[in-house]
Amino acid sequence: xxxxxxxxxxxxxxxxxxxxxxxxxxxxxxxxxxxxxxxxxxxxxxxxxxxxxxxxxxxxxxxxxxxxxxxxxxxxxxxxxxxxxxxxxxxxxxxxxxxxxxxxxxxxxxxxxxxxxxxxxxxxxxxxxxxxxxxxxxxxxxxxxxxxxxxxxxxxxxxxxxxxxxxxxxxxxxxxxxxxxxxxxxxxxxxxxxxxxxxxxxxx
Numbered sequence: 001x002x003x004x005x006x007x008x009x010x011x012x013x014x015x016x017x018x019x020x021x022x023x024x025x026x027x028x029x030x031x032x033x034x035x036x037x038x039x040x041x042x043x044x045x046x047x048x049x050x051x052x053x054x055x056x057x058x059x060x061x062x063x064x065x066x067x068x069x070x071x072x073x074x075x076x077x078x079x080x081x082x083x084x085x086x087x088x089x090x091x092x093x094x095x096x097x098x099x100x101x102x103x104x105x106x107x108x109x110x111x112x113x114x115x116x117x118x119x120x121x122x123x124x125x126x127x128x129x130x131x132x133x134x135x136x137x138x139x140x141x142x143x144x145x146x147x148x149x150x151x152x153x154x155x156x157x158x159x160x161x162x163x164x165x166x167x168x169x170x171x172x173x174x175x176x177x178x179x180x181x182x183x184x185x186x187x188x189x190x191x192x193x194x195x196x197x198x199x200x201x202x203x204x
Contacts, residue, residue, distance in 0.1 A: 001029055010039035016048045020055075027058040034064045041074050050081030059085040066092070071154070089149045091160050091172075094123045121169070122162065126199040128173045129192045133180040141175050153195040174198070 001022065008014045015033060019025065030053070041049070053061045062085040069075040079086075086092075093116075132138040142148060145161025151174060152158060163171045174196055178188035189201055 001025060005029065005033045009033070009036060012037060012039060012041050012045055012049065016045060016052055020052060027056070027060045030058060031060040031064045034061055034068060037068075043074075043077050046075060046077040047081060050078035053078070053082040054084060057085050058082075059087070062086040070095070090119060090122065090147060091149050091151050093119050095151075122172060125162075125169060126171045127196055128163070128171045129189075129196055129198040129201045130173060130175050131178045131185060131188055131192065131201075132175065133178070133185070135177055138175060138177040141173075145173055145175070154191075156191065156195075158192075171200075 004018070005015065015030075019030065034049075050065070052058075053065065062079075062082045065075055065078045065082060066086050066088070069079040130141050132141060142159065142161070145159075145163055148159045148161035150157070151160040156176070158174050158176045160172060160174045162169050163173050174192065176188065176192070178185055192198070193201060
């Protein structure tokens, strides 16, 4: 199977056709293939891939599809189908909701993900990005946030948490320590704006 997957590393069609015929294949095989796949994938193929992963409850492959969909909308149709085996935190659930409504992929009415009441409320909160120069400042900001989780983008490390005031959730806040150099801070700010489209940015 390893040889077969390697021979078709840029052509997913034979894989989604042949893979289901082999019984007792491990999740790791398909997950690694999806991770390293660099070919083109059509919407129909993506849906077949999602069905394959969902039917077998391949949680590792589902999470790999989730990460691929973060950077390529071509994997969004697969994610819509196999999202159930993926254990998402609150931010990933909101982000995953956003994937389905991105320009370039218009889901049918039956495939739009449903957010919980809490997730829906958080999805509508203003987005704030705070970049800090040193770790002490980063930790000081982090102390004011609850339910902080990783929110990495394009191999750049961020955390996101909820800022609460008098028992009410006020904003989703992304934080990152980017160093004290002005040029670096400016570049990091530009990238964060591009990634998260915040309502407010700040530097400490």
